[in-house]
Amino acid sequence: MSRDLNLRVFSDLDQLSDAAADMVVNHAATAIQTRGRFTFVLSGGSTPRLLYQKLTEPSRCDQIAWSKVHFFWGDERTVPPDDEQSNFRMANEALLSHLDIPPDHIHRLRGEAADLDAAAEQYQQTIAHVFGVSPDSEPPAFDLVLLGMGGDGHTASLFPHTEALSEKKRWVVPNRVPELDTNRLTMTIPLLNRAKEVVFLVKGKDKSQRFAEVLKGPRHPEKLPSQFIHPVCGTLTWLVDQEAAREVQSK
Numbered sequence: 001m002s003r004d005l006n007l008r009v010f011s012d013l014d015q016l017s018d019a020a021a022d023m024v025v026n027h028a029a030t031a032i033q034t035r036g037r038f039t040f041v042l043s044g045g046s047t048p049r050l051l052y053q054k055l056t057e058p059s060r061c062d063q064i065a066w067s068k069v070h071f072f073w074g075d076e077r078t079v080p081p082d083d084e085q086s087n088f089r090m091a092n093e094a095l096l097s098h099l100d101i102p103p104d105h106i107h108r109l110r111g112e113a114a115d116l117d118a119a120a121e122q123y124q125q126t127i128a129h130v131f132g133v134s135p136d137s138e139p140p141a142f143d144l145v146l147l148g149m150g151g152d153g154h155t156a157s158l159f160p161h162t163e164a165l166s167e168k169k170r171w172v173v174p175n176r177v178p179e180l181d182t183n184r185l186t187m188t189i190p191l192l193n194r195a196k197e198v199v200f201l202v203k204g205k206d207k208s209q210r211f212a213e214v215l216k217g218p219r220h221p222e223k224l225p226s227q228f229i230h231p232v233c234g235t236l237t238w239l240v241d242q243e244a245a246r247e248v249q250s251k
């Protein structure tokens with residue numbers, strides 16, 4: 001597992017989201033102070049919505065120099081950006097549309113593209129450009145990556161037994177997800193594991209068993225892709241509500 005693994009359990013989603021929002025503010029301040037910008041990878045799904053909304057509250061919003069923040073997505077569904085399934089749309093509604101962000105700092109994954117390989121390649125070029133590195137170099141290190149965990153143990157769009165799990169070079173790939181009968185775009189394990197900070201947000205009783213398997217069960221990452229996430233030299237933090245933590249706390 002990664003050098004540092006922190007597990008913090010909260011009474012409910014509101015407390016969890018408060019803690020997550022405070023972490024974002026602190027990481028942003030540190031990154032901007034030391035590197036002049038904050039490279040932030042947003043998670044999709046439903047759990048982070050409240051966190052994003054809390055970042056627009058004046059007590060936090062006024063603490064971040066938003067013009068120095070670059071937004072990315074860890075994955076995207078193959079839908080247009082205004083589709084209710086779009087991870088971009090959720091973050092835009094909950095956070096981005098409330099802030100004065102330079103448009104060229106919002107790096108959307110183009111899930112609507114007809115050619116997903118080209119869209120993945122273009123995203124890798126975009127990431128390389130923002131970091132000022134070659135797209136053929138080692139993956140760069142995002143300041144903060146937010147991730148969720150699905151009920152099957154997936155994270156981003158790295159689903160059990162799918163092709164993207166074995167990607168060792170590319171930073172972003174299309175991924176066929178047979179169980180959902182859909183294609184996705186997703187950041188890959190090599191890219192995600194280069195991050196300085198990775199924070200999982202997990203809530204709900206329905207995830208308790210799977211969360212315990214991921215955290216304390218035998219290592220079987222092909223079946224439980226969230227187990228692939230252990231930052232090479234960064235910190236991994238799980239922010240979990242007590243419902244989701246129930247099983248792991250009983251072990």
Ligand code: 6PG
Nearest residue numbers: 044045046047148149150155156
């Ligand atoms: C997505 C997400 C995915 C999500 C988990 C948890 O595109 O759906 O990236 O990995 O984080 O499925 O989703 P919930 O937060 O809705 O439980």
